[in-house]
Amino acid sequence: MKKNVPLIIGNWKLNPVTLxxxxxxxxxVVTKLKKETEALVVVxxxxxxLQEVKKKISKSLIELAAQDVYSKNIGAHTGEVSxxxxxxxxxxxxxxxxxxxxxxxxxxxxxxxxxxTILAQKITPVVCVGESERDDxxxxxxxxxxxxxxxxxxxxxxQIKKVVIAYEPIWAIGTGNTATNEDVKEMQLFIETVLxxxxxxxxxxxxxxxxxxxxxxxxxxxLYKEGGMSGFLVGGxxxxxxxxxxxxxxxx
Ligand code: PGA
Numbered sequence: 299m300k301k302n303v304p305l306i307i308g309n310w311k312l313n314p315v316t317l318x319x320x321x322x323x324x325x326x327v328v329t330k331l332k333k334e335t336e337a338l339v340v341v342x343x344x345x346x347x348l349q350e351v352k353k354k355i356s357k358s359l360i361e362l363a364a365q366d367v368y369s370k371n372i373g374a375h376t377g378e379v380s381x382x383x384x385x386x387x388x389x390x391x392x393x394x395x396x397x398x399x400x401x402x403x404x405x406x407x408x409x410x411x412x413x414x415t416i417l418a419q420k421i422t423p424v425v426c427v428g429e430s431e432r433d434d435x436x437x438x439x440x441x442x443x444x445x446x447x448x449x450x451x452x453x454x455x456x457q458i459k460k461v462v463i464a465y466e467p468i469w470a471i472g473t474g475n476t477a478t479n480e481d482v483k484e485m486q487l488f489i490e491t492v493l494x495x496x497x498x499x500x501x502x503x504x505x506x507x508x509x510x511x512x513x514x515x516x517x518x519x520x521l522y523k524e525g526g527m528s529g530f531l532v533g534g535x536x537x538x539x540x541x542x543x544x545x546x547x548x549x550x
Contacts, residue, residue, distance in 0.1 A: 301506055304337040304522070304549035305462065305529035307363060307424060308536025309393060309510075312344060320347035324354035326539030332358050337529070337546050340391055341536070345379050352388050363391035363424065366399060369411040381419045391422040393531070395445075397430075397468045406448035413449065417457055424531065425449065426510070427489075428466040438467075442485070443492050450496040458497060459504045463489060464531040470511025472533060482509050482525030515541045518548035 308327070314320055320343050331339055342363035343351045352362050368378035384392060394416070395409035409425065416423040427445040429438035442465070449458065465485050470477050477485075486507055493502035510531030513521060518530065529549060536542045 301504060301528055303528075304546075305340070305506060305508055306337055306542075306546045306549060307340040307342060307391070307393070307464075307508070307529070307531045308542050309365060309396070309531055309533050310341065310343045310347075310536060311365070311398070311533060313537055317347060317350050320344075321350050321354055323537065323539060324351040327542060328355055328358045328360060330539050330543035331360065331546055334543075334546060335359065337549050339546055342391075342393055348384075348387050348389065361390045362388055363393060364389050365393050365396065367392045367394065367412055367416060369408065369415050371415065381415050381421065385419050385421060389421065391424055391462070392416050393424045393426065393464075396426045397428060397466060397471060400426075406445060409445075410448055410452045413461065414452055414457075417453075417460055422460060422462060424462040424464050424508075426464045426466045426531070428468055428470075428511070430468040432467070432469070439488055442489070446489065446492050447496060455497050455501050458493070459501060462506045462508060464508045464510050465489065465527070466510035466531060472512070474512050476512040476514070476517050476521070477509070477525075479520055479524035482521060482527060485509075486526035513545060515544035515548070518545040519550075522549045 340361045340363045342365050364384045367381050371380045371382050394412045413423045427442050429441045432438050467477055489507055490502045493505055506528050508529040508531055509525055509527040513530045513532050514535050
């Protein structure tokens, strides 16, 4: 994963309702960003819309991501979706450990199992980390460090370089309370320091870090310039093709 190319992922979550709305959102993104070559743009629709969205983006440079995956590849697992199925659909990235899934009980251990399964298929995992609240003592740093440490228990140096880490403070997601540029910069340096401790400096520098949490068209340029991250994971603002494209264009 090239670190100098900004990565902007639109996480559509449980939106929109109909297939035709998903298709037209995808077409809108393609229209707005078809000339975009300076950033890697990825959309993550819900499972059921992946195939249709894939068709809409097929003639563009935009890539497809899934919002989650199951850790087993095949067999008696009712209701699950495997990485082999996602690979067959042309997915190139998978978001894992999003706080909305961790809130449903997903553990660091399960996140790690999924990451290993995804990497085995040469697909890029986008691992979300981030604290639920900030405290004056800085305990939230320890929380993020623990999430990173669990990854280091299953991934070697070669593997961690293929992972994208999305720092998404839970208090900033969907709230409009975007982290400040300074908060984001501080966390970028902290994550690199932790990865240096867990691996080495060269490896830490190669892991792509992105930020998510109320990224909007009006704050993207500053956050990108000052925050030190290599891109964004965008929720709400990715549901409007115009605003999403402005965010992408702000990453210069
Ligand atoms: P938001 O969501 O941009 O709506 O805050 C980000 C995310 O959950 O990935």
